[in-house]
Amino acid sequence: MNETRFAQAINRSLDDALARDSSIVLLGEDIANAGGTFAVTRGLLDKYGADRIIDMPIAENAIAGMAVGLALGGFKPVIEIMFMDFMTLTMDALVNQAAKLHFMFGGQGSVPMVVRTQHGGGINAGPQHSQCLEAWFAHIPGLKVVVPATLDDAYALLQSAIDDPNPVLFVENKALYPMKGVLTDDLPPTPLGKARIARAGSDVTIVSYGAMVYQAMEAAEQLASEGISAEVLDLRTVQPWDEEAVFASLSKTHRLVIAHEAVEAFGVGAEIAARMAQIGFDELDGPIMRVGAPFMPVPFARALEVDYIPSAARIIEAVRATDV
Amino acid sequence: MNETRFAQAINRSLDDALARDSSIVLLGEDIANAGGTFAVTRGLLDKYGADRIIDMPIAENAIAGMAVGLALGGFKPVIEIMFMDFMTLTMDALVNQAAKLHFMFGGQGSVPMVVRTQHGGGINAGPQHSQCLEAWFAHIPGLKVVVPATLDDAYALLQSAIDDPNPVLFVENKALYPMKGVLTDDLPPTPLGKARIARAGSDVTIVSYGAMVYQAMEAAEQLASEGISAEVLDLRTVQPWDEEAVFASLSKTHRLVIAHEAVEAFGVGAEIAARMAQIGFDELDGPIMRVGAPFMPVPFARALEVDYIPSAARIIEAVRATDV
Amino acid sequence: MNLETNESIGISNARYPELLELYRRMVTIREAEKNCGAMFAAGEIPGFIHLSDGQEAVSVGVMASLRADDTIASTHRGHGHALAKGLHIDAFFRELMGKADGACKGRGGSMHVADLSVGMLGANGIVGGGVAIALGSGLAQKLRGSDGLAVCFFGDGALAEGIVHESLNIAQLKTIPVLFVCENNGWSEFSPTSTQITFTLERLAAAYGIPYYNADGSDVEKVAELTADVVEHVRRHRGPAVLEFATTRIRGHYEGDSQRYRNDTAPPVDPLAIARSLLEERGIDANELAAMETEIQSEIQRAVEAARLSTDPTLETAIQEVYAIVGVAA
Amino acid sequence: MNLETNESIGISNARYPELLELYRRMVTIREAEKNCGAMFAAGEIPGFIHLSDGQEAVSVGVMASLRADDTIASTHRGHGHALAKGLHIDAFFRELMGKADGACKGRGGSMHVADLSVGMLGANGIVGGGVAIALGSGLAQKLRGSDGLAVCFFGDGALAEGIVHESLNIAQLKTIPVLFVCENNGWSEFSPTSTQITFTLERLAAAYGIPYYNADGSDVEKVAELTADVVEHVRRHRGPAVLEFATTRIRGHYEGDSQRYRNDTAPPVDPLAIARSLLEERGIDANELAAMETEIQSEIQRAVEAARLSTDPTLETAIQEVYAIVGVAA
Ligand SMILES: Cc1ncc(C[n+]2csc(CCOP(=O)(O)OP(=O)(O)O)c2C)c(N)n1
Ligand SMILES: Cc1ncc(C[n+]2csc(CCOP(=O)(O)OP(=O)(O)O)c2C)c(N)n1
């Protein structure tokens, strides 16, 4: 089996989708000729031509709005917004139009579009090129939000996102792009909304998604050496998120930590914690701990960013604070 | 004492601020000649002239971006974004620029701007004119978010928002505009970030903000008749929110309900619940309950909207579910 | 009642229906909106409604050249567009009243009336919100290889929004068959648009290199004639065009608007009056017209009565349709 | 080292400094960026850096007519703007390296270098992000009753963003003293801008009724001369103007860009070479120029060395400045 990079897994997924379904078109800035800023769409123009791999001017709101029109017109547009920070310019098209259309028109039509974007730090891209804003979109009825952690998930969840009749935000973590691994052939379909048990355990549940899953795994590894058995759940989809899986794990471990790279306050972890503080209250043997970025913009300097991004050490600290 | 409406309390606050500080300017669509869609800025043009009360074209992103430039230039702009749903068009200026500038420039300068907008249902304005999106902004380091419930707070918190050296989102609930009450003369300054005990109680804490405070009060009233003593906390500011006050109340009542008009999932209540499930875990005698809108766009029809907006009855239900 | 599109009328060789038919459609919109106004005042229609009185000639004249497979994206002032494109009058009233069998099951209301089956992609509560949607819809037509086109309506005030400019550039750049139709009524809510916009659409379109045409938007025949030509051009060349119609907003920005800010002295230009007198000039009997009007009125009355009897939607049903269901084509 | 603004130079009666001084400033920027490129390649500067090699004449020529109280809002390609406006070379390098005593205490980096004390309102990571900020800054100048102005720089690719259009309209509508400066290098990242924009800025400005001027952006004297006139005009008339400079992006979009997409055949036009040969033509001794260049190089080397010795910032300090403190003027 050949090693593949995370970015290539996404490329392959786009490629296979384009090959099997002629209604799929890609739009974005520098995605065609240049193959994408992170080379995720490399080679697709040559294979599928300029009618399907469409370079766009720097006009994010229009790109997102066009995707709505294309979706209504029978296409399945997959747009790329280069950095999640630039999603700020697409909010009307995505939140007021795409997300609400099916409901607001009484079930008429649907908007099968995917917005691919990337978030996260790790390359010192600074305050306007590193934000993790997925909690915004998870708050909007009508949108789905996917954040894959593994190559297989990047491939398979993107297939599901493309086939979904609803607008789906597909968030890649830029730090994962160069990650190498083996992409499984003939993956079975992976439905949105189902978590993955990344590591089974019995003493504490660590819920995570995206790149932070690897810090959670590292934490679990270290805890194991102390005799603490941590279960790591990879949510994969944050809207809808797999409440059942989290609850089931909590019912087994009775301790809960939620970790993500986004700012802790008002982040995705807040919803999971809140929900478990309601339906899982009787299962809890200690406080629910969250690990997220501190309440500050993503700083540029290496010395700052490295301390800013949540670490395995901070997850371990949080696990201890659950009184395990 | 004369009765005043909520909208007029805001008008009076703007008026007094304009009178005392010549660096304050107002910008917005139809705020000058027309006095605002909800008449909140009525009369100010005549008093302060077109250099300070500035009618703007329909260009929300530019309006918000200009406010940043005005703030850097020594002014304190107060802009009006007519409906919170239109904040979608201001996200770059507010989130990538205004919120980060002070931090990102290493403490140089500040952005003393206020964005006034209004949210909420109650007038069948439909899916694109009713959203409560304050959780988005609370997630962004560098922004403050204020949601007043009473006339006095509308007046006094707006003064504090204007005097604050940071960008502040000031969210009015449209259903409150016609509400009558007495506006206290010579109000003392009300700092941002301090909650108000709207009603003292000992059996359960109901945390709320904005218009939902009235449903919380109604619920408390009804519960009182059954011998359940509910404490109602009005947060007033959701970023920063008064963790200490919530914790203090929880430490007294050991039961917690959080109610807001925004969609429950990933809403402001999630953060409060999550935080209390951490620091308040030992104080909790029952599950933390949240009351918010169901996970759907705000529907238009009267029959739908009336059931959509959280009611006192739903708060009472939630109180019961805390096992009080 | 359904203001049908050309095809179903079957006027052979005509590029658009004859004036009598155009007038009939305008009267229908006017009468429907008269009822809307009254029902709003009476509290039977909630929310915000923006009437298109005075602008009917644009809706009817433009739509006269469109086919059912052409699409339109509309604005907050979308009743005329929706009805002219073929939204059924029953579905219309039921929607505005918030009924379970309204065009959108009561979830959208006036600002969101839509009927995808006739290519009406929705009124829109966001100024400029429909423009890029139409652009995408036009691109879909082109990529599909059809000779269909997309039309986006927008007001003069919307010209201040960046999305309009982004869309003009992209339309021309990618030669997308989209027709930009500006209904210039001189107002942006409560402000004269002259206090908000420094440019003319004509000069702007010229900058983008997009063909621009304009006409008196109160003369339905002129609107229809010009649109027929331009639509023909867009169909053939698969690229954009801009149409601008000078028109009159007879009523307030929305119902309930006191219009204290307004001091027009001249009586409003009424496209219905213009069409009517043209028809009379051409020898159509005034009685015949009156009979037609009465018939429309009673048909609308019927629709209103039926809407009143319709049932309210329930939240339980609505929440089922927040998401389209995976694996089920909508 | 501080590339000072006109005032402090005190050239009486000159509308802008003489060519030798302009050249000196351009060399400073070039040499500074040469170091940036090398330090990026060596891993000493992290993140994204976008060099302005080839565009120095615009930075230097435009800034030559600005006063310390005039403001500028810049772009992702902002090194030249920042240095020309007066950001100290020490603060510059320290920021790019992410040091505690950098211009922004290491929190912004290349894409956010700023020095409010000299009216430099920041580079910007968002294409078009600075445009409306400059508009507001210009309005502040006007409302304050000063004769200052604001300048916004943007690239040709930014013309596709709606915010640029919103801002042009508002600038003209409210007659705001803002100078829109387009650095047209023909590229939007990896795409020729001709594949993204269908219009010329000249025709666009004409549509808005805003005075438009252009010049060869590689000839620093021409840039300075035209800008001096236009700035004068803006100061006097307190309204907007548009300046466009044709220029060359000598290096990649960002450092690390392989530029495989690029197939320019002609050698790049270099504003430094042009200025240098002009100076020699005018009899400036080549040795004198070489001495000046050497002096600049060593001064920059000194700054780089000092930056290397600077300390790293800490998160504990940074988190203190997420918010400006109530009651404390910044
Ligand atoms: C993004 C956005 N900003 C503001 C509004 C409020 N608004 C509704 S209609 C309108 C004026 C629109 O003027 P124009 O485009 O000329 O249309 P007209 O009402 O004249 O038909 C405004 C400002 C809105 N709905 N959406
Ligand atoms: C809103 C936004 N979209 C996209 C980008 C990514 N991006 C950075 S620079 C650039 C090209 C800008 O071209 P131009 O404005 O001509 O400036 P130049 O790089 O040529 O100086 C793009 C697309 C961005 N930073 N911000």
Ligand SMILES: [Mg+2]
């Ligand atoms: Mg108008």
Ligand SMILES: [Mg+2]
């Ligand atoms: Mg360029």
